[in-house]
Amino acid sequence: MAEDWVAAEVPLAIDYNDAPHVVMMATPDDLADFALGFSLSEAVIATPAELNSCTATTLLEGIRLSLRIPPARAQALAQRRRNLVGNSGCGVCGTQHLEDVLRHPPRVAAAIAVSEVALQRALAELEHRQPLNALTGATHAAAWARADGSLAHVREDVGRHNALDKLIGAVARAGDDVRTGFLVVTSRASYEMVQKAATVGIGFIAAISAPTALAIHLADATGITLVGFARDDGHVVYARRSTED
Known part of the structure; x- marks a missing residue:
């Protein structure tokens, strides 16, 4: 058995x-x-x-x-x-x-430019940094990546919002500067996920699944670069911070 x-x-x-x-x-x-x-x-x-x-x-x-x-x-x-x-x-x-x-956070102060190499490194590392999901197949993960794509923190939870909140707490407790890294999530990028990220000043989000229309709108409004369908064979950019910001 x-x-x-x-x-x-x-x-x-x-x-x-x-x-x-x-x-x-x-x-x-x-x-x-x-x-x-x-x-x-x-x-x-x-x-x-x-x-x-x-x-x-x-x-x-x-x-x-x-x-x-x-x-x-x-x-x-x-x-x-x-x-x-x-x-x-x-x-x-x-x-x-x-x-x-529909709480509207202020525009984020800065958004990091993330290379495709860094994004692919973060995705590859995240695949092996989810012990709960490996055991159960039932949890989401949120990861904080440095500029080079190496992962500084990963948190898991049955709820995607909870995983993100746990990660935000871990980043804050560590004193990490959110302007120098980026967020990777294993879920879809819903409005609430973008809202939470914008509220704490995160400027780049990569989601393994799709974003919603409202999430794209909020990312545009708050100056967040939003990437969806982030996989090992490519990704889609749905919102990009203007270089004039």
Whole structure:
């Protein structure tokens, strides 16, 4: 009889200053990275230093992340409270207001120029840097690549948004400059993925699958170079930052 490995997926509740904010279905790994990355990519905080503490508590129902942020940030968050239950494949499920869904980040400060050689190196390395997916076949990955294509960080999760948030947290905790690297994801490039990347200043995204029309629009508007269908035999550029920027 052969063994079969399956990916964990548990409810993950996030509270800010004791006020419930969101419940996500996620893989319960790299929780500190997730807490920081989610807080940054959702514009709850502006800098890593504003996340004052993060405490994880395992409950019968799932895991609770209790986060402390400055009072002014908590007050601003209360004004746009969305208290949602998000599943592992959706970044906006349960959002109460259209402006929460279509939050428009500012234009990114800079976008790195990535060579085809660097992109191919990143894709090749990522194929061998997904231990959870190798065991289960059920997770997405998000990777942070240096300018030469070598991978600095990789994070996995059953949800593509969660994997990206974990990666953003890892990059922030390491103090990496987002202007000097690029993002590679194993999922499609949805609007929410581009929105999260733009919010933290990432200027180049390469997705193994396709982008959506709204993702392309947002990439154009925020000055992000967006590549889709990134494979070992080529890729498609859907949005490119102007050389005049």
